[in-house]
Amino acid sequence: xxxxxxxxxxxxxxxxxxxxxxxxxxxxxxxxxxxxxxxxxxxxxxxxxxxxxxxxxxxxxxxxxxxxxxxxxxxxxxxxxxxxxxxxxxxxxxxxxxxxxxxxxxxxxxxxxxxxxxxxxxxxxxxxxxxxxxxxxxxxxxxxxxxxxxxxxxxxxxxxxxxxxxxxxxxxxxxxxxxxxxxxxxxxxxxxxxxxxxxxxxxxxxxxxxxxxxxxxxxxxxxxxxxxxxxxxxxxxxxxxxxxxxxxxxxxxxxxxxxxxxxxxxxxxxxxxxxx
Ligand SMILES: Nc1ncnc2c1ncn2[C@@H]1O[C@H](COP(=O)(O)OP(=O)(O)OP(=O)(O)O)[C@@H](O)[C@H]1O
Numbered sequence: 001x002x003x004x005x006x007x008x009x010x011x012x013x014x015x016x017x018x019x020x021x022x023x024x025x026x027x028x029x030x031x032x033x034x035x036x037x038x039x040x041x042x043x044x045x046x047x048x049x050x051x052x053x054x055x056x057x058x059x060x061x062x063x064x065x066x067x068x069x070x071x072x073x074x075x076x077x078x079x080x081x082x083x084x085x086x087x088x089x090x091x092x093x094x095x096x097x098x099x100x101x102x103x104x105x106x107x108x109x110x111x112x113x114x115x116x117x118x119x120x121x122x123x124x125x126x127x128x129x130x131x132x133x134x135x136x137x138x139x140x141x142x143x144x145x146x147x148x149x150x151x152x153x154x155x156x157x158x159x160x161x162x163x164x165x166x167x168x169x170x171x172x173x174x175x176x177x178x179x180x181x182x183x184x185x186x187x188x189x190x191x192x193x194x195x196x197x198x199x200x201x202x203x204x205x206x207x208x209x210x211x212x213x214x215x216x217x218x219x220x221x222x223x224x225x226x227x228x229x230x231x232x233x234x235x236x237x238x239x240x241x242x243x244x245x246x247x248x249x250x251x252x253x254x255x256x257x258x259x260x261x262x263x264x265x266x267x268x269x270x271x272x273x274x275x276x
Contacts, residue, residue, distance in 0.1 A: 108155030
């Protein structure tokens with residue numbers, strides 16, 4: 001496995017003037033109701049800046065819902081949810097956050113560069129910004145390693161390349177926070193490794209914060225920090241090392257299973273207590 005920087009490898013970036021910047025995300029008692037169900041229940045956690053935080057948990061545990069709440073597209077959110085020092089969904093956050101959903105959002109009948117030109121024009125409209133837009137588009141195409149395919153139609157790209165076009169769209173304007181919903185799902189191991197290398201260079205070179213969801217536990221080992229979720233709750237908010245040590249486990253997957261059993265035991269003890 002590749003060696004990635006650890007939690008302690010460099011201090012988190014400060015805000016202007018030396019004051020520590022507020023965390024990328026801070027949640028307290030965060031609850032989300034979807035239809036008849038409470039999908040997230042009283043979550044509390046902090047996502048530090050300049051790090052890659054993995055949001056891990058089984059399918060249906062609420063990862064996408066939490067990401068939607070963070071980017072401000074989820075209804076019926078209660079409790080505290082601050083993003084880059086503002087309440088989630090604040091209009092000032094729109095250009096500071098990049099969001100990639102599970103479905104790649106690219107136009108198949110446009111080339112890679114045309115797709116990016118289109119989204120760049122929405123983000124930064126007007127003739128005066130055209131030079132800046134061109135530079136930005138060239139930069140993000142290089143960031144995701146698609147320069148050689150810049151003039152290829154998106155519809156003719158492989159699945160992994162299309163995912164990288166979506167990621168490039170999210171990188172336009174150099175957002176401080178990137179929220180990536182299962183960006184590696186369905187990719188082969190080589191592409192998955194390449195994408196994780198890219199995530200690490202985005203965090204290291206730009207000081208950007210990445211929140212990356214996955215239900216593949218081996219990807220947890222590639223993150224600086226982890227939020228482990230199960231059934232709408234956060235089971236753990238820690239570094240991979242600390243989680244393994246605390247649970248006496250060899251892998252994060254084993255640590256997760258340990259925490260699930262622990263949570264079940266606690267719930268059973270509570271039920272026993274109340275039915276006495
Ligand atoms: N519109 C809805 N009404 C009611 N429940 C919903 C609705 N949308 C999603 N849910 C439920 O909310 C829960 C969380 O869904 P979410 O998509 O956030 O999970 P996830 O962890 O991202 O799953 P996956 O990894 O499969 O994408 C699921 O149990 C799902 O069934």
